[in-house]
Amino acid sequence: MTGGGLNFELRGKKITFEHPHRWKLRHHPVMRRGKRVMIIILDGWGEQIADEYNGIHVAATPTMDELKKTAPDRWRLLRAHGLSVGLPSWEDMGNSEVGHNALGAGRIFTQGAGLVDVALSSGKLYEGAGFKYIMSAFAKNTVHFMGLLSDGGVHSRSDQLSLLMKGCAERGAKRMRVHILLDGRDVAPGSAPKYIDILEKDLAGIRKMGCDAMIASGGGRMAVTMDRYENDWGVVKKGWDAQVKGEAPHKFPTAGDALKKLKEADAKLDDQYFPPFVIVGSDGKPVGPILDNDAVVSFNFRADRMVMAAKAFDLEKFDKFDRGKMPKIKYAGMLQYDADLDLPKHFLVAPPLIEKTSGEYLVHNYVRTWACSETVKFGHVTFVWNGNRSGMFSSSLEKYVEIPSDKGIAFNEKPEMKAIAIAEKAKEALLSGKFDHVRVNIANGDMVGHTGDPKATVIGCETVDKAVKIMLDAVEEVKGIFLITADHGNAEDMVKRNLKTGKPVVNKQGKTEVLTSHTCNPVPCIIGGPGLAKGVRFRKDLPEAGLANVASTFINFHGFHAPWDYEPTLVEYDEKEK
Numbered sequence: 001m002t003g004g005g006l007n008f009e010l011r012g013k014k015i016t017f018e019h020p021h022r023w024k025l026r027h028h029p030v031m032r033r034g035k036r037v038m039i040i041i042l043d044g045w046g047e048q049i050a051d052e053y054n055g056i057h058v059a060a061t062p063t064m065d066e067l068k069k070t071a072p073d074r075w076r077l078l079r080a081h082g083l084s085v086g087l088p089s090w091e092d093m094g095n096s097e098v099g100h101n102a103l104g105a106g107r108i109f110t111q112g113a114g115l116v117d118v119a120l121s122s123g124k125l126y127e128g129a130g131f132k133y134i135m136s137a138f139a140k141n142t143v144h145f146m147g148l149l150s151d152g153g154v155h156s157r158s159d160q161l162s163l164l165m166k167g168c169a170e171r172g173a174k175r176m177r178v179h180i181l182l183d184g185r186d187v188a189p190g191s192a193p194k195y196i197d198i199l200e201k202d203l204a205g206i207r208k209m210g211c212d213a214m215i216a217s218g219g220g221r222m223a224v225t226m227d228r229y230e231n232d233w234g235v236v237k238k239g240w241d242a243q244v245k246g247e248a249p250h251k252f253p254t255a256g257d258a259l260k261k262l263k264e265a266d267a268k269l270d271d272q273y274f275p276p277f278v279i280v281g282s283d284g285k286p287v288g289p290i291l292d293n294d295a296v297v298s299f300n301f302r303a304d305r306m307v308m309a310a311k312a313f314d315l316e317k318f319d320k321f322d323r324g325k326m327p328k329i330k331y332a333g334m335l336q337y338d339a340d341l342d343l344p345k346h347f348l349v350a351p352p353l354i355e356k357t358s359g360e361y362l363v364h365n366y367v368r369t370w371a372c373s374e375t376v377k378f379g380h381v382t383f384v385w386n387g388n389r390s391g392m393f394s395s396s397l398e399k400y401v402e403i404p405s406d407k408g409i410a411f412n413e414k415p416e417m418k419a420i421a422i423a424e425k426a427k428e429a430l431l432s433g434k435f436d437h438v439r440v441n442i443a444n445g446d447m448v449g450h451t452g453d454p455k456a457t458v459i460g461c462e463t464v465d466k467a468v469k470i471m472l473d474a475v476e477e478v479k480g481i482f483l484i485t486a487d488h489g490n491a492e493d494m495v496k497r498n499l500k501t502g503k504p505v506v507n508k509q510g511k512t513e514v515l516t517s518h519t520c521n522p523v524p525c526i527i528g529g530p531g532l533a534k535g536v537r538f539r540k541d542l543p544e545a546g547l548a549n550v551a552s553t554f555i556n557f558h559g560f561h562a563p564w565d566y567e568p569t570l571v572e573y574d575e576k577e578k
């Protein structure tokens, strides 16, 4: 077990004082210790008008329907977007990182998007060590920017890229190259040309400032660079080859041409799956390979899909693929993506410091934890849940299990994903009696929802329901307690809607538009199980509660009062039932 000390300075020295009772939680007067608790996170499972565009509603979900119908005081909605999860505005949809951070930490922390906004607007970013580090390339070499080009606000924001590039030009950068990753997942499919136009205008403005600036390479985020949790290193290698070596199967004079020609060749190609391409000059040579003494900035603030690339760029020893001749570069992340691994070593903005998470409290109070998901969400219920912290708090009290995800396919091809396998493993863990806290993430609503394929999404949601049933049966068998919730919406909205009326938007061609992104919808939170004392029900005085209120709630289920600084518990006890 680590951390938890009181840090202070005494006559210039850093002192850490470990208070023995710092982690001890008070016993709850009503909810007793020793119950087995199952926490089920349904990724991308929000609440929306029950119509034909709601993938969850269209799906047959008898288990989830029954829970909603039969225990009204144990079913409620929670906020999972905007300020309730530390994002800059209520217009920001939720996402896995901020959602799982709030769920695991029991408090709301200002997240990467907001921290970068402040660092840029205050100018603090330009005073930091990370910026000074990349500045060495300004006068004679190239500064490369690599990241997701959209205003989705989940992994990155194009307005932040634009400000950062201008800031670099104002401070003397003479040559810039941008390596773009097309989105179509956090923003509308087919919207990539719009973001390229904006970027090209920005670059033209920067050229007027005397800086040679242009796009150098590109590709869709799911095919190039932005893999996560080491599911497929081939994706990162494709990015490396295009960005660093200037090698890709497709070469074009501009990014606009790349989009046009590749789409002409395959009309079904979505932004997120575009193959890698490089931009070449009239001599046929790539305009922006990464060379010795160049600086590289990955401008995504979110970690999960940039950590793998960061390893390739930052680590001296690296064996995941052959990097070829490694250029001597100055690499910095917009944020540090993994503080425990010190990755990357250089960064422009310090990440949120999320400490004293529920997972750490549980081990200090001898609650044995088992956490599981399939690869594509594995870090969500471990690393992100624990406040972006690698590894376990206690190897004797915790076990984390990863079920390998399917590789190299879009998830509408196998919408069942690994939901049943995760449920079976969770059941085994609960029945084993070796764990008190069993926590899973079931990915289908989100991963299949992102493909924008309504039929596959329905199959995905039906599989989720079956998985939930398996786990609830196990809870029944051990007389345990369950808590089901979600990290944000996705599958409940397969169409772009008018935000005021909730009606689908019809475009000029008279068609509705597919929604591949998350939503701003609330998510359900459901509690129950034979182990939950009879009078325990949701409080009525927290109508605006959000994901950060969940941790106190399950800490109660384990028999403890929550830490004093956590958001309040969602439950109360009916005195008459005592």
Ligand SMILES: O=C(O)[C@H](O)COP(=O)(O)O
Pocket (backbone or CB within 6 Å): 043, 044, 094, 095, 096, 097, 154, 155, 185, 186, 305, 446, 450
């Ligand atoms: O990374 C992704 O797949 C999407 O941008 C966001 O999805 P997530 O927040 O559910 O991971």
Ligand SMILES: [Mn+2]
Pocket (backbone or CB within 6 Å): 043, 044, 095, 096, 097, 099, 446, 487, 488
């Ligand atoms: Mn998610």
Ligand SMILES: [Mn+2]
Pocket (backbone or CB within 6 Å): 044, 096, 446, 447, 450, 490, 518
């Ligand atoms: Mn998602």
